[in-house]
Amino acid sequence: MDFIDIACPYCGETIQLAVDGSAGDQRYVEDCQVCCRPIEVSVDLDADGGLHVRGRDGDDA
Template identity: 50%
Template sequence: MDIEIECPYCGELVTIFVDPSGGESQTYVEDCPACCRPWTIHAVEEEPGGFAVGVARQDE
């Protein structure tokens, strides 16, 4: 599932992929494709196949 988010460092809108087979609650680290800084992504399934996604800076 592709989700558009805003990088918490550079503000660039980027698309990330959340794998529905990864479970109802997922936390992982991914680098921004624009500025290459790492984020912590937390995705929670709200409905089958629908995720709420939060992204935080690694330095927070």
């Protein structure tokens, strides 16, 4: 399990996500620990096994 810090796309606060890199690429919704709004989380693994985590609000295109 990896712990990744991201900025909430709504309130801008830094939150920590627990990410299981062994599960491969993932898409899920997790509520912000500060403002409780739903963040769409994308987890992608690169060819070297590095994690790339992005959080976005539901209004992002």
